[in-house]
Amino acid sequence: MALALLTTAPSVEAAGPVPMVERPFVIALDPGHGGSNSGCAAFDGVVREKDVTLVMAQDLQAALQRRMPHVRVVLTRSGDETVTLAERVQRANAVHADLLLSLHANASSSGPQTGFETYVLDVGLAERDAAQVARTGSDAGKPGHAHARSMLRELELSSHRARAAGFARRVQQEQAERFPERMDRGVKQAAFDVLLGARMPAVLFEAGFLDHPEEGARLLDPGQRALVVDGLVEAIVDYYHQHARQR
Ligand SMILES: [Zn+2]
Incomplete structure (x- = not known):
């Protein structure tokens, strides 16, 4: 039937590739700590890091949804819960x-x-992750398969790390523009577990020192925190424009 249709009414659309169903762009925000894991304490001895990260993530989610309603923004925790x-x-x-x-x-x-500083996954750890991927899975016993899987994971990781590094630089730049008087500690590499095993570009942002009387007070001030969030929004919107079409 398809052949008959093609011979009688050839169509460019019918002969072309089947268009992929548009999948929404998804941003995952991870409010650090939570539940029994409080994170660090603020200078006042009262506020905990887990509360600051949750408020920041919720504000960032709301701001992103206003700016890009078609993008899905999910939080890895939505309340004061313990999440590994x-x-x-x-x-x-x-x-x-x-x-x-x-x-x-x-x-x-x-x-x-x-x-403020932004972290991307350490190169050495990324390589260990690729090896780990190679050792696990249903055909892990077959060395050829393990090698291929390890290579694919390595390719995926290096592409993700490159994107994460670009995003991390932009995060720092947007903060530096808003807070010229604060120290730009730059983009760093670290072996953070939360970045390991992620199947997408992943970065960790340290918004500032909560235990410092001036900087901590700044992070607890809603107006100042809104500026931090605004910088993150700009960096994410830029990331979306760069990468939404090439996934
Ligand atoms: Zn933390």
């Missing part, structure tokens, strides 16, 4: 997120420090 790092990554993977942003705030163990 593996569960956070699983939740982002389960919704096929295109970007994972983990939100944190710092405390210093070595005297007063200030500034």
Whole structure:
């Protein structure tokens, strides 16, 4: 029947590739800590990191939905619940997120420090992750398959790391523009578990030092926090425009 149709009425559309169903762009926001894991304490000894990260994630989600209603924004936790790092990554993977942003705030163990910084996954750890992928799975016993899977995972990881690094630089730049008087601590590499195993570009943002009397007060001030969130919105909108069409 399809052949008959083609011979009688050849159509460019019928002969072309089947268009893929548009899948929404998904951003996963991970409010660091939660539940029994409070994170660090603020300078006032009262506010905990887990509360600051949740408020920041909720504000960021609302701002993103206003700016890009067609984009789906999911949180890895929506309340004061204990969520393991593996569960956070699983939740982002389960919704096929295109970007994972983990939100944190710092405390210093070595005297007063200030500034904001963004982390991407450490290269060495990324390689270990690829090897781990190779060892697991139904045909893990077959060395050829394991090697191919390891190589594919390595390719995926290097592409994700490149995108994550670009996004991380933009995050820093947007914060630096809004807070020229604060220290730009730059983009760093680390072996954070929450970045490991993510099947999408993933970064971890440290918004500032909660234990510092001035910077901590800034992070607790809704107006100042809105500026932090605004910078993150700009970086994410830019990321969306760069990558939404090439997934
Ligand atoms: Zn933290």
